[in-house]
Amino acid sequence: MITIREIDTFIVDIPTIRPHVLAMATMHHQSIVIVRMRDSDGVEGVGEGTTIGGLSYGEESPEGIKLAIDTYIAPVLKTCDATRVGAAMAAIGRGVVGNHIAKCAVETALLDMAGKRLGVPVSELIGGGRVRDSLPVAWTLASGDTARDIEEAERVLAERRHNIFKLKIGKRGVRADVAHVAAIKRAVGDRGSVRVDVNQNWDEAQADLGMRLLEDAGCDLVEQPVARHDHAAMARLSAKHVIPLMADEALHGPRDAFVIAARGAARIFAVKIAQSGGLLSAHAVATIAQAGGVGLYGGTMLEGGVGTAASAHLCASLPSLAWGTELFGPLLLTQDILAEPLRYADFELAVPTGPGLGIALDEDRIAFHRRDRTAPALHVVAERA
Template sequence: MALLAKIDTFIIDLPTIRPHVLAMATMHRQSMVLVRITDSDGIEGIGEGTTIGGLSYGDESPEGIKLAIDTYIAPLLEQVDLSRVGSVMATIGKYVVSNHIAKCAVESALLDIAGKRLGVPASELIAGGRRRDSMPVAWTLASGETGTDIAEAEAMLEARRHNIFKLKIGKRPVAADVAHVGAIKAALGDRASVRVDVNQGWDEVQADRGMAMLADVGCDLVEQPIARHAVAAMARLSARHAIPIMADEALHGPIDAFAIAANAGARIYAIKIAQSGGVFPAHAVGMIADAAGIGLYGGTMLEGTVGTAASAHLFATFAQLQWGTELFGPLLLTEDVVTEPLTYADFELRVPTSPGLGVAFDEDKLAHFRRDRTTSHHTLQGA
């Protein structure tokens, strides 16, 4: 039986290579919650909970994630066998409603411990284990400037780092946004897939017009064009247009996945472990999509290396990953807090092969970027 010896939860703020423009916010840095759990055998696991733009994107903030873990989840961990990850998460789910990102961070750390205990990568603990060792990775062009975005895409193609590009749109008039997308697609041609993410920025009328125009300029998919709760409108748009809708913000775990599939609201799912509530619920989302004939895309909350590694371990187990992934979060950062970065080459991300998540903290960098700048943790008496 593995008991909790110590848990340390902290926020770090890392600078980004450029402003990242979304429909609801512009990011100038990424704030993420990191959790370090040590069990009674001395095995340490790490996890990450990251959101986008504070509370402008969703209902969890970095500060709220840390509070949920420290105040409500940590005491529950004192009462359970940490080696039984599924059972632990069921206990947390019984006493903590929602707070998906906080739960994801803790579950990732427990999977890291479990993999290290058994000497296997975390992907081998999910369903039937990994089916692939690498996966395609998209890059988001989010400067908002057409010329800048084209130059950035050309540089990525030249470096063989990305040949899938997603454009953040929704702030400008529909015609202006489509002109921006069309110019980029025309410049890249058949060398790359071009997609858009509206981040719920349109209403149904705008989406109707925008989707038709985007299909005409060669765009491959439209991610979450309208509000996440408007499943009926998503179904109407999906029925009217050949260009597929990808559900993202509408997808918060298996219940949403089933409802969207039942209503034909999307033909692609952007699966995010944080938004789903962890690796195991996200796996269930993938199974529902498979059963419904819905394509899969490995989404991101712009996590750093720890969260990206956890996502990659899950996506490596999917039988189909038709639309690739978006696990570029670490590449958006100018600094990192791990000893070895993830490997990106030949348009793909390689899944770590070391036990657990396969990544480890660089303690000096971690100490530098912690908001509290001190090591404060909860150690159990007598541990």
């Protein structure tokens, strides 16, 4: 049996290029958890676990992700065959409840190792394999300033980097937020799609008003306007408005996907590998959506290069991706942690083609941004006797 011999889990803190304003927090940096493993054959894999705004967004924090991997997941891994990813993740699932982002980081590293061992990209190990080599990528306008957001949109349009724009709203009153969105849509016109993400910050009455006004403003979709648990409100809003409602925070794996699709509570799913608990669970979420007639969108937790590459491999395997993706995370950071950055051009992201994730870490930048500012030797995991 090929076993996991070494594990290193650490946090890197990287500043953002500008304040990133969400309904629940303003981000000035991103904290990324990296897990690096090596098996008994010497094959190395890397994964990432990233969340948004510490604990203001969800139940997992960077520090908690690292603790879950080091304290609870690593001991389970030492009993598993490193070549059997599904079996290893099932064993982890039996021993660790929740902690989807930590599980995603570990599964990503295992899939990276599996792809390298077989000499194929991770996307060929998911579902029926890769069906596309590049992905449309949205850019989030989240400075909170209308003029600045218009200037930013014009710049990335001119660079042919993005022609899909998602606006973070929900901090101001509904009408003020809609006026902000409408001004940006007027500036962009037919050159790009404009969408909004409320991050659960409206009640049903506010969402009812907001969705009506946003449709009139030319907005294409509204992401998670109400609380994630309020499926009844989501269903009523979806049935009432032409503008589609996209579920995001409400989706934490296949069970949520089934309930939301069955209730007609959303017409689009933002599929995130982190919230789903890994690439394999995210693929199951997408399969349920497609069976229920729900559109797909590749979501992000503002991951760095590792998590973004993993998400790209998942999205490359989905038969339908009508609403594109927002896998722009590395572009929001002042430094890229990959030796060769992911390639964004002509409004799309190229999916890596090398074995595994098809990426390598920039060790110097990792060492500089590593929170502990040290690079201890990989933790050796004892083999099962």
